[in-house]
Each structure stands twice: as C-alpha cells, then as structure tokens.
Amino acid sequence: MLLSRFAESAFWLGRYMERVESLARLLWVTEAFAADQESDDAWAPILSVFADEAAFADRGKRPNALNVARFYLTDRGNPNSAVSAAFMAKENARSLRHLLSTEAWREISVFNDEMAALQKRRVSLSRLSEICLSLRDGCYTHRGVMAATCYRDEVWRFHQLGAALERADQMTRLIDIKYFRFDRDDIDETAPPDVAWWNTLLRSASGYHAFQRRHSVNADPADAARFVLCDPYLPLSVANAADAAFYQLERLERDFNAKPGTDVNAAAKALDARLAAPPAKLNGRALHRYLDAIQQEIIALANALHDRYFAPAG
Amino acid sequence: MPSRNLFADYDAGADYCEITSNAAGGKNNTVAKRLSRYNLRTLNKRNAAAERELRNLGITFTVYSDAGAIDRILPFDPLPRQISSDDWKVLDKGCIQRVTALNAFLKDVYGKQQILKDGVVPKDLVLKNKHFRKEMLGVKLAQDTYTHISGVDLIRDENGEFLVLEDNCRSPSGVSYVIENRHLMMRSFPDLMEGIKILPVSDYGKRLRGKLSETAPPRVQNPNIVLLTPGVFNSAYFEHVFLAREMGVPLVEGRDLVVDEDDRVFMKSISGLKRVHLIYRRIDDDFLDPEVFRKDSMLGTPGLMRALKAGKVTIANAVGAGVADDKAVYAYMPRIIDYYLGEEAILNNVKTWICREADDLAYVLDHLDELVVKPVGESGGYGIVIGPKATRTELRDVRKSIKKDPANYIAQPMISLSVCPTLTPKGVAPRHVDLRPFVLTGKESWVLPGGLTRVAMREGSLIVNSSQGGGSKDTWVMR
Numbered sequence: 001m002l003l004s005r006f007a008e009s010a011f012w013l014g015r016y017m018e019r020v021e022s023l024a025r026l027l028w029v030t031e032a033f034a035a036d037q038e039s040d041d042a043w044a045p046i047l048s049v050f051a052d053e054a055a056f057a058d059r060g061k062r063p064n065a066l067n068v069a070r071f072y073l074t075d076r077g078n079p080n081s082a083v084s085a086a087f088m089a090k091e092n093a094r095s096l097r098h099l100l101s102t103e104a105w106r107e108i109s110v111f112n113d114e115m116a117a118l119q120k121r122r123v124s125l126s127r128l129s130e131i132c133l134s135l136r137d138g139c140y141t142h143r144g145v146m147a148a149t150c151y152r153d154e155v156w157r158f159h160q161l162g163a164a165l166e167r168a169d170q171m172t173r174l175i176d177i178k179y180f181r182f183d184r185d186d187i188d189e190t191a192p193p194d195v196a197w198w199n200t201l202l203r204s205a206s207g208y209h210a211f212q213r214r215h216s217v218n219a220d221p222a223d224a225a226r227f228v229l230c231d232p233y234l235p236l237s238v239a240n241a242a243d244a245a246f247y248q249l250e251r252l253e254r255d256f257n258a259k260p261g262t263d264v265n266a267a268a269k270a271l272d273a274r275l276a277a278p279p280a281k282l283n284g285r286a287l288h289r290y291l292d293a294i295q296q297e298i299i300a301l302a303n304a305l306h307d308r309y310f311a312p313a314g
Numbered sequence: 315m316p317s318r319n320l321f322a323d324y325d326a327g328a329d330y331c332e333i334t335s336n337a338a339g340g341k342n343n344t345v346a347k348r349l350s351r352y353n354l355r356t357l358n359k360r361n362a363a364a365e366r367e368l369r370n371l372g373i374t375f376t377v378y379s380d381a382g383a384i385d386r387i388l389p390f391d392p393l394p395r396q397i398s399s400d401d402w403k404v405l406d407k408g409c410i411q412r413v414t415a416l417n418a419f420l421k422d423v424y425g426k427q428q429i430l431k432d433g434v435v436p437k438d439l440v441l442k443n444k445h446f447r448k449e450m451l452g453v454k455l456a457q458d459t460y461t462h463i464s465g466v467d468l469i470r471d472e473n474g475e476f477l478v479l480e481d482n483c484r485s486p487s488g489v490s491y492v493i494e495n496r497h498l499m500m501r502s503f504p505d506l507m508e509g510i511k512i513l514p515v516s517d518y519g520k521r522l523r524g525k526l527s528e529t530a531p532p533r534v535q536n537p538n539i540v541l542l543t544p545g546v547f548n549s550a551y552f553e554h555v556f557l558a559r560e561m562g563v564p565l566v567e568g569r570d571l572v573v574d575e576d577d578r579v580f581m582k583s584i585s586g587l588k589r590v591h592l593i594y595r596r597i598d599d600d601f602l603d604p605e606v607f608r609k610d611s612m613l614g615t616p617g618l619m620r621a622l623k624a625g626k627v628t629i630a631n632a633v634g635a636g637v638a639d640d641k642a643v644y645a646y647m648p649r650i651i652d653y654y655l656g657e658e659a660i661l662n663n664v665k666t667w668i669c670r671e672a673d674d675l676a677y678v679l680d681h682l683d684e685l686v687v688k689p690v691g692e693s694g695g696y697g698i699v700i701g702p703k704a705t706r707t708e709l710r711d712v713r714k715s716i717k718k719d720p721a722n723y724i725a726q727p728m729i730s731l732s733v734c735p736t737l738t739p740k741g742v743a744p745r746h747v748d749l750r751p752f753v754l755t756g757k758e759s760w761v762l763p764g765g766l767t768r769v770a771m772r773e774g775s776l777i778v779n780s781s782q783g784g785g786s787k788d789t790w791v792m793r
Contacts, residue, residue, distance in 0.1 A: 001583035001584065001585050001588045002583055002584050003564055003566060003570050003581055003582060003583055003584075004570075004582050004583060004584055005567070005569075005570055005582075006564070007584045091546070094546050094551075095545075095546050097372070097555045097559075098554075098555045098556075098558035098559040098564075098565045099559075102371060105371070105372050106370050106371050106372070109369075109370055109371075109372050109385075110370050154584065252584075256584075256585070257585050258584045258585050309584045
C-alpha cells in the first residue's frame with residue numbers, strides 16, 4: 001500500500017515533466033508562427049493565458065519574443081518556467097526515489113543538469129526553436145524511460161494520472177493563446193480564421209498529418225479545434241489525455257484497492273461529460289469559454305484527487 | 315610519451331601498505347600487475363567517467379544552499395583495497411565478538427546493571443552519559459538486540475595489526491557506498507576484476523531485511539518494515555533511498571506515521587492506515603518522539619516510545635544504544651568483552667588513556683604533544699587534537715579543557731594508518747585508509763564481507779571522514 005505522500009509525489013512528477021513538455025511546445029508554436037508574422041504581438045497572450053502579466057511586469061521588460069521566451073524557459077524566479085518545473089519534477093522524484101527505477105532517476109537527474117546548463121548560456125531567438133525541440137525530446141525520453149522501466153504499481157498509476165491531467169490542461173491553454181482575447185467582450189468575433197496558426201499547432205501536437213488523413217481539404221479551424229480537443233486517437237488530444245486519466249483511476253480501484261470515491265468519480269464524470277459535448281460552434285468566444293470550462297473541470301478533479309488520496313485523515 | 319609502470323615510483327615508506335606490504339604478493343599482486351598495463355591518462359579518464367556516472371545515478375550526498383540543491387559525490391578511487399581471506403576470518407570473528415559484547419552490555423545497563431554494580435565500568439560513565447536513556451530502563455527488546463546495525467571502525471598499524479578505533483551503534487552510515495562502489499567497479503573496470511574471486515556484497519539489503527525481521531515484535535511473522543528518514547534535506551538521504559530500495563520497504567518520514575491509542579504504529583497510505591511493526595530509523599533519539607524527547611522535533615512521530623514499551627513496534631537501532639559507542643566506554647571494551655563472554659578480545663583496541671583515571675590523566679598531560687586527544691561523545695572527527703601536529707596554542711587550549719573536565723577526554727598514541735595505492739593526478743601514490751565493516755544482528759550476527767574503506771585523498775592526511783574531504787574505495791575480500 002502506497003503512502004499518500006508518495007502518491008502525491010508521483011502525481012506531481014508526472015505533472016511537472018508534462019508541464020516542461022507543454023511549455024516547450026507552446027514556445028515552439030509561438031516562435032514558429034511569430035517568425036512568419038514578423039511581429040511581437042504573438043507573445044503577450046502567453047502571459048495572459050498563464051495569468052503571469054503582473055509577475056512579468058515586475059521584471060520591467062518588454063513582452064517581446066526573447067523576454068517572454070526567457071521568462072518561460074530559464075527564469076528560476078518564475079514558478080511557471082520550464083526550469084522551475086524541471087526542478088520541481090526532480091524534487092518530487094527525490095522524495096519517491098526508492099520507488100523509481102534507477103534508470104528513471106538517472107534520466108531525471110541528467111535532464112535537470114541539461115536544464116541548468118541552459119540557464120548558464122543566454123537563450124537567443126535563433127536557438128529558441130532548437131532548444132524547445134530538445135526540451136521536448138528530453139520529456140519524451142522521460143516518458144519512454146518510465147514506460148520501459150517502471151514497475152506498474154501505484155507509483156506508475158499516479159505518475160500517469162498526473163501526466164494525463166496536465167497534458168489535458170496544457171493543451172487547452174495552448175489553444176487558448178489564440179482565443180484568450182475573446183475574454184474581453186469588445187473583441188470582434190468576425191476576425192479572420194487563424195488557419196496558419198492552426199496548422200502550426202497541429203504540427204506541434206504531431207497531429208497535422210493525421211488531420212490531413214481524416215479531413216477533407218475544406219477543413220477549417222473549427223475542425224482543427226475539434227480534432228485537438230475531442231479526437232480519441234490523437235495522443236495529445238484533450239479527450240485522449242482525459243481518457244488516460246480515467247483509465248488510471250479504474251486501475252487504482254481494480255488493482256490496488258484504492259477506490260476513487262464519490263467526489264473524484266463525480267468530478268471525473270463532469271469532465272467526461274464536458275468533453276463529450278463541445279459547443280456546436282468551436283471558434284471565437286465560444287471556443288474560449290469552452291476551454292475555460294474544461295480547465296475548471298480539470299481543476300475540480302485535481303482538487304478531489306488531492307482530498308481523496310494525498311491528504312487522508314489520520 | 316612512453317607509458318611507465320604505474321607502480322615504478324610507488325613507495326609506502328614506513329607505513330604498512332595494503333598491497334605492497336601484504337603477503338598477497340606485493341607488486342606482483344594480480345591487480346597491481348593489471349593496473350600497470352594502463353597509462354595514467356587512461357586511468358584518470360576512466361575514473362572521471364566513473365565519477366560522472368556516480369553523479370548521474372545520484373549516488374551523492376546533498377548540500378542545500380541558496381542556489382538550490384547541490385548533489386556531491388563521495389570521491390571514488392578505482393584502485394581496490396584487498397583483504398586476504400585469512401585476515402578476513404579474524405576480522406569477521408572479531409567484529410561478531412565485539413557486537414555480541416556490545417549488545418550484552420546494553421541489555422545489562424538497561425536491565426540489572428550488574429556490570430556497574432561489579433565496578434567493571436564506572437557507574438557515572440554510563441548513567442550520566444548523554445546517550446543514556448532512562449526511558450529504556452526495564453524495556454524488553456526482541457532477541458535482546460539493541461544494536462541491529464553496527465559499524466566497527468578499524469585501522470591497521472605499522473605492523474599490519476588491525477585495531478578497533480571506534481564502535482558505532484547509532485545508525486552507522488556508509489554501507490551504500492560499499493555496494494555502489496562494487497557495482498561501479500563492475501561497470502567501469504571489469505577488466506581489473508576479471509577472474510578474481512571476491513566475496514559478494516550485493517545481497518546486503520536482503521540480509522538486512524532478514525536480520526531485522528528476526529527482531530520483529532512477538533508473534534509477528536512477516537513484519538511490515540519501514541525506513542524512517544529525516545527527509546530529502548538530510549545529507550545521507552541517498553543512503554536512505556538505497557537501503558529502502560534494496561530492502562523493498564517504504565522510506566517514510568515522521569509525518570507519514572501515526573500511533574493510535576492502543577500504542578500501535580501505522581503509516582498513512584492511499585488505502586487508509588497500514589500497520590507498521592518495525593522501524594529502521596535514521597534519525598537520532600532526540601528527534602524520534604516529541605512526546606518523550608525533544609518537544610520541538612518535526613522529524614519524529616509522537617507516541618513511538620509508547621508503542622515500543624508496549625512491545626508493539628521494534629525500533630532499530632534501539633533507543634539509547636549510543637551509550638555503548640561512546641569514546642569513554644570504548645576504553646573499557648576489552649574488559650566488557652571479558653566480563654560478558656569470558657573471552658579475550660580478538661581485535662585489540664588502540665591503546666587508550668582514560669583521563670578520568672588519575673594515573674592516565676597524569677600521563678596524558680605529560681605527553682600531550684605525542685598523543686591524539688579526543689573529546690568523548692563527538693563524532694565525525696570533530697574536536698580531535700593531534701599532538702605532534704598541533705600548535706602551541708592548540709595544545710595549551712586542550713590542556714585547559716582536559717583539566718577542567720577530565721572525564722570528557724581520552725587520549726591515544728599517534729598511530730599512522732595503513733596506506734593503499736591510490737590514483738592521484740600525478741600517479742599512483744600511497745594514501746591513508748581505514749575500514750568500517752558493517753555487522754547485522756538479529757538472532758545472531760552477520761558481517762558484510764569487507765566494509766567501507768575510506769581514504770584520505772590528501773597526501774599525508776590521516777583524516778578519512780567524508781565530511782572532511784575523504785573518499786572511498788571498493789573493498790575486496792578475497793575468497
């Protein structure tokens with residue numbers, strides 16, 4: 001029977017590593033898209049999506065490409081940066097290290113050293129894409145090493161659960177970068193669709209080619225949004241990530257006598273229902289509100305998990 | 315540059331050398347011969363790679379600073395220390411004898427106190443010792459085992475005789491390096507080991523779990539064991555991880571445990587409370603149970619002493635075991651062995667003057683500049699004054715301290731530790747080493763073949779403690 005504290009550490013190890021991966025993806029998408037547009041306007045929305053405007057303003061820097069990228073890659077003072085997330089991943093791994101494979105600890109440790117090295121060299125725009133891809137690959141290695149070497153016990157289940165929830169959450173934020181502006185009521189809904197941006201996003205989510213195979217040439221951004229949110233076969237889709245999370249809950253109950261209980265089940269059901277019923281119009285303000293609602297359901301589920309598994313009475 | 319025999323310039327001088335003074339074949343020793351095939355650059359390069367791998371694998375101790383967590387490795391020396399099978403037979407027996415006597419002594423001082431009544435060991439030395447825990451008086455322990463895991467610190471003098479320098483009955487550390495050093499040697503220097511018959515060490519975790527299980531509370535067949543750590547900030551955290559992993563038991567912190575009204579210990583799991591029967595604790599007595607010891611302890615669990623006294627949990631090592639490894643009690647060990655076992659000590663102490671005894675005190679004050687003076691009840695090499703190397707001021711200060719509180723000091727002659735060929739940036743050179751075998755005691759005792767060889771990496775230095783720049787070597791007990 002797993003200690004609650006280890007369950008929590010495994011959960012957050014999964015979440016933080018996934019966060020690094022998502023950040024790398026998000027910066028890559030923004031960079032790839034902004035490079036086309038020759039404009040810095042693409043970067044400020046990231047600060048909105050993560051509610052980091054105030055923290056960034058404290059640094060007294062312009063929200064241009066380089067400053068925002070550094071803020072999210074190498075800024076130790078920013079708890080939402082990749083380097084902070086990698087550090088937190090390692091600290092969580094440290095506290096459950098005796099339950100991890102030695103290979104997994106080695107990989108986390110080496111990855112952290114690479115992150116630390118990144119901090120010492122100044123990130124330049126010309127290297128940004130390469131850095132993001134190498135971070136992403138580091139996270140893929142983590143996934144691979146975990147999958148290849150971890151005993152499929154409760155630690156594994158909680159790690160996968162945390163990773164899946166974070167993946168679902170981060171994907172909604174990635175999409176929201178383009179749609180957060182609709183949070184303000186005075187934004188015109190009739191702005192032209194962001195086809196180029198969606199293509200970049202699909203590529204970053206390894207979904208571009210699959211999307212081409214599944215859809216007609218007339219596919220529009222709403223179809224792309226539906227694909228990334230609801231497609232059951234796309235590894236990085238929100239629906240797929242949520243399913244992975246639900247599956248881990250089932251296995252915890254079936255294999256380890258660790259029943260999720262009423263509150264967790266209710267929250268999971270609510271998220272499932274939300275994903276099963278997207279609004280008819282998946283663009284503009286409707287899409288932003290939908291993303292927001294999914295995020296709220298994920299937060300509610302995470303809170304229920306915390307109360308059920310990580311903070312037991314006693 | 316032509317490659318030179320690595321041992322060509324090797325000279326141990328007056329010191330006993332673990333390889334070249336050894337009957338094991340001197341410079342014709344198999345390992346020495348194999349080493350000679352390498353050139354220095356290759357060897358240093360391979361060693362650097364080995365140390366890098368130690369770091370990647372996290373075989374480290376952690377130092378926390380403002381800049382974050384820094385993981386440091388214990389410097390590794392790839393030239394193994396070898397112990398002949400004949401030497402080992404003596405060490406093995408001697409360590410078991412010593413630990414048997416230590417356990418008998420602890421049972422006695424927390425029971426009838428016969429040895430104190432008979433005047434063999436001074437009463438106040440035990441009863442006023444800071445590691446003596448009156449809470450343990452009259453508590454019955456499974457198998458009468460107090461020191462489940464013991465470390466016997468040995469040195470080897472100029473004549474090659476092994477001498478006991480210190481006993482360790484309070485969570486001796488370092489065993490993880492013994493096993494990891496062996497694994498590292500097998501990975502990084504397989505060519506050096508090939509075909510040499512060495513006693514294995516990698517089953518330590520299994521043995522430890524077995525020995526601990528023997529001391530489970532009465533009627534518990536398959537005890538749930540946990541390892542209690544102060545947490546990730548503890549510098550020995552890696553060792554705690556290692557031991558928990560090797561034993562296959564949870565690595566818990568005080569906050570993960572709870573003691574109920576029936577004095578039973580539980581851990582907080584995702585499926586509710588789960589019973590705990592045996593705690594291998596790596597935290598000091600003082601922090602173990604805020605109900606009894608330090609009230610401000612955030613590391614322990616309230617109620618552990620209640621559970622212990624009720625016989626519902628075993629705590630290893632026992633609370634209060636530290637009274638036996640005190641440097642003052644150490645001086646009496648030959649008499650203690652004789653008292654309980656009716657045997658002569660197989661392993662001799664280093665000659666020790668007990669400053670609380672008038673004659674010894676007079677001798678020590680007369681010969682301060684020749685002796686090594688040690689405050690009792692300190693560990694890690696702190697507070698030691700080495701007479702021949704001390705300044706006048708240091709000698710004056712220690713004289714004052716001894717006169718003020720003689721009972722707090724012992725003195726020993728200056729003994730040069732044996733040396734072992736060690737890789738340095740300039741070549742293979744003699745460096746001083748000690749040896750800490752680990753003894754496990756359940757129903758009976760078992761000694762891990764070899765032990766931790768610590769090496770003073772600085773030329774001429776006799777201080778092998780990791781806290782003061784020491785490194786370690788793989789230790790081979792030859793079959």
